[in-house]
Amino acid sequence: MATIMVKDLVKHYDNVVAVNGLNFSVESGSITALLGGNGAGKTTTIAMLLGLVLPTSGDVHIFGTDMIRNRYDVLHRMNFQSPYINIPMRLTVRQNLQTFANLYGVRDINTRIEELSREFRLSEFIERPAGQLSAGQKTRASLAKALINAPELLLLDEPTASLDPDTADWVRTKLEDYRRAHGATILLASHNMAEVERLADRVLMMNRGEVVEDGTPAALMNRYARSNLEDVFLDIVRGRRQGATPEAVA
Amino acid sequence: MFSQIAIDEKGARASRRRVSTMVRRYAILVLGSAPRMLELAYWPLVQMLMWGFLQTHLAGSTSLFANAAGLLIGSVLLWDVLVRGQLGFSLSFLEELWSRNLGNILMSPLRPAEYVGSLMVISLIRLLIGVLPAIFLAYIFFGFNLFSLGLPIAAFFANLVFFAWAIGLTANGLVVRYGLGAESVVWLAIFSILPFSCVYYPLSTLPAWLQPISAALPSTHVFEGLRALMLDETFEPILMVKAFALNVIYFSGAYLIFRHFLKVARIKGTLMQLGE
Incomplete structure (x- = not known):
């Protein structure tokens, strides 16, 4: 069963085409990566899934609900994390989690915060204002916020951007654990190839607002005769044909 | 699962x-x-003291002020209700932008109308923190008790707060649409109506062509009502009804403007980028 259904999705910003006729669905319980360079349309696509950006045309259905018209019916079942959106700086981590727990209608807030505090090792800074946290601590806190309602659908925009390799690896492990424990659907936008290779069951490769490739990481590497996704990515953005060597194109 | x-x-x-x-x-x-609590109370206190001393000085030389002790102080206190009400409404909203949290709020199950409702409540809290000390000290320093004006003060207060929310909501809409570049609107919007609200002088003082514009502001009817109460000792309910009717129109318009700008921001894709 598909958690996300996107049909003929188009987004124009004045004369700029950000997303150009996207069609895809995301199966429940899967981790799907939107992979692409800067300006490929990944963040705009996620913003449209969340209802923060209105499409120029096309449909987005999440859990079978039309997100353009009825998004409040399902927002409590999803959540989002991005290093580009902060949690309030002057509130402590606990106050932040309490705020979002209440907004999302979490039943037993204290128990949920304790669970997340254990899971994400928040106890050392949970009473500290979010503005005083290090980058790694901030990521842990905002991931805890994103999981406060145990979302069935978790949307992530470059979840490990600007993190050191150790913290980034830790975040990826937590995401894998969360998917395994809850059977959640995860859609992440990234241009970190190693991250996508490790996490994703499926990759939607985007270029200039379109999905130009769709498959498992292994299938894509096989299709382009490459040993890693980074080379596949370079082939696609530089317009090389499937299976062609860079030398042949040059 | x-x-x-x-x-x-x-x-x-x-x-x-x-x-x-x-x-x-x-x-x-x-x-x-x-420091934030102090900041809220600071300016109303300074204003009240300045106008209070001026009132004391004028009372010795002008019969108008001798007959209506506290008129200037009452006016400045009510003006601060309007200013603090609007700033309390808008600054809470700006907090979300300053902390780059608006995206989190707008993707949560919180509806826009609920969000506006919460801004109204917090505006009242901030307003009381800002104005109550000034009201109290006006009594201590100048013997002027705003509450001695009785129930009409509740009507004045309600109308001013209602109007403050309408202005705050419009200013917030502009910030949603144009980003923090429009932040100065939040700080300045309320002062643009100061000359036309007839806070310290009657409506008849204005040039004839300006009077209809002034009469279209709910605040003008409140300050006219305050003068009628303090100078003639009569409460004129019709002024409050006019103010309330105007407020209903302005607040409804402001809410529609806010919703419109929110929609435009969703079309333009600026909600994710709003912030410092």
């Missing part, structure tokens, strides 16, 4: 919970910081 940690709760109870959550979130910021 899912343990239903979040509930699919609809209706008034869920709405109340979300509104009170946002109010608590803003109240923590204000009540948890002594």
Whole structure:
């Protein structure tokens, strides 16, 4: 069963085409990566899934609900994390989690915060204002916020951007654990190839607002005769044909 | 597989919970910081003292002020209700932009109307923190008790707060649409109506062509009402009815403007980028 259904999705910003006729669905319980360079349309696509950006045309259905018209019916079942959106700086981590727990209608807030505090090792800074946290601590806190309602659908925009390799690896492990424990659907936008290779069951490769490739990481590497996704990515953005060597194109 | 940690709760109870959550979130910021509380009360106090001493001076030389002790102080206190009401409404909203949190708020189950409701409540809290000390000290320093004006003061207060929310909501809409580049609107919007609200002088003082514009502001009717009460000792309900009717129009218009700008921001894709 598909958690996300996107049909003929188009987004124009004045004369700029950000997303150009996207069609895809995301199966429940899967981790799907939107992979692409800067300006490929990944963040705009996620913003449209969340209802923060209105499409120029096309449909987005999440859990079978039309997100353009009825998004409040399902927002409590999803959540989002991005290093580009902060949690309030002057509130402590606990106050932040309490705020979002209440907004999302979490039943037993204290128990949920304790669970997340254990899971994400928040106890050392949970009473500290979010503005005083290090980058790694901030990521842990905002991931805890994103999981406060145990979302069935978790949307992530470059979840490990600007993190050191150790913290980034830790975040990826937590995401894998969360998917395994809850059977959640995860859609992440990234241009970190190693991250996508490790996490994703499926990759939607985007270029200039379109999905130009769709498959498992292994299938894509096989299709382009490459040993890693980074080379596949370079082939696609530089317009090389499937299976062609860079030398042949040059 | 899912343990239903979040509930699919609809209706008034869920709405109340979300509104009170946002109010608590803003109240923590204000009540948890002594400098912020001081900042809220500081300017109304300075204003009240300045106008209070001027009133004392004028009372010795002008029969108008001798006959209506406290008129200037009453005017400045009510003007501060309008200013603090609007700033309390808009600054809480700006907090979300300054902390780059607006995206988190707008993708949560919190509805726009609930969000506006929470801004109204926190604006009242901030207003009381700002103005109550000035009201109290006006009595201590100048023997002027605003509450001695009786029930009409509640009508003045309600109308001014209502108008403050309408201005605040419009200013917030502009910030949603144009980003923090429009932040100065939040700080300056209220002062643009000061000359036309007839805070310290009667409506008849204005040139004839300006009077209809002034009469279209709810605040003008409140200050006219205050003067009638203090100078003639008569309460004129018709002025309050006019102010209230205008407020209904302005607030409805402001809400539509806010919703329109929110929609435009969703079309333009600026909500994710709003912030410092």
